[in-house]
Amino acid sequence: xxLVIGSVNLGIGKNEPRDFGIVLLSGAIMETIAMVFVISAxxxxxxxxxxxxxxxxxxxxxxxxxxxxxxxxxxxxxxxGIFFTLIMIETAKLxxxxxxxxxGLLSPITILLAAAHYAGKPMLAKVAxxxxxxxxxxxxxxxxxxxxxxxxx
Numbered sequence: 001x002x003l004v005i006g007s008v009n010l011g012i013g014k015n016e017p018r019d020f021g022i023v024l025l026s027g028a029i030m031e032t033i034a035m036v037f038v039i040s041a042x043x044x045x046x047x048x049x050x051x052x053x054x055x056x057x058x059x060x061x062x063x064x065x066x067x068x069x070x071x072x073x074x075x076x077x078x079x080x081g082i083f084f085t086l087i088m089i090e091t092a093k094l095x096x097x098x099x100x101x102x103x104g105l106l107s108p109i110t111i112l113l114a115a116a117h118y119a120g121k122p123m124l125a126k127v128a129x130x131x132x133x134x135x136x137x138x139x140x141x142x143x144x145x146x147x148x149x150x151x152x153x
Contacts (some may be wrong), residue, residue, distance in 0.1 A: 003140075005109075006133025008125060021064025024030045026058035027041055049087055049103075056080045056110070081110035098152040105135040 004023050025049060035050040063073035084106040087109050091100040109128045116124035 002109075002132045002136030004136075006129045006131075006136055007051070008128040012132065018065055019060045021066075023061075024057050025061030025065060028054060028061050031057055046101045052078070052080050052083050052087070068135060070117065075118045077110045077114035077117075081107045081114065084110065095153070098138070102135060104129050105138065109135060 004020070028066040031050060031054045035047060035054055038050050052137050059073050059076040063070055084103055088104040088107060091103055109131045111132070112124045112128035116122060116128065142152060
C-alpha cells in the first residue's frame with residue numbers, strides 16, 4: 001500500500017481519490033484481521049503499532065471514498081505521524097534497526113501529507129510520495145527476508 005500511496009502522490013497512474021480510498025479501505029480490512037492475530041499472540045507493542053496503522057487506513061479510506069471529513073483525516077495523519085516517531089524511537093532502543101528505519105520514514109510521510117493538505121502545497125505531497133515509495137520497498141524487503149528466514153538487524 002505504501003507503493004500505491006507513493007505512486008499516486010508522485011503522479012504515476014490514475015489519481016482518482018475514490019479508487020485510492022478503496023485500496024486503502026481494503027488494506028484497513030486486512031490490517032484489522034492481522035491485528036486480531038497480533039492481539040491473540042499477546043504482543044502489546046505489535047498491537048499498538050497495528051492500531052495506529054488501522055486507524056490511519058480506516059480514516060483515509062473512508063474519507064477518500066466519501067469525500068468528506070477531510071479535516072479529521074488530516075488530523076489523523078498528523079497525530080499518527082507523531083505516534084510513528086515515538087514508536088520509531090522505541091524500536092531503535094530495542095536494536096531493531098531495519099524496522100526503526102521503516103517506521104521512521106512513516107513519520108515524515110504522514111506529517112508531510114497532513115502539511116500538504118493544511119497548507120495546500122502539492123509539492124509536500126510529492127515529497128511524501130517519494131518517501132512512501134522508498135518505504136514501501138523497505139517494508140517489502142523486510143517481508144521477503146522474514147518469509148525466507150533471514151533476520152535483519
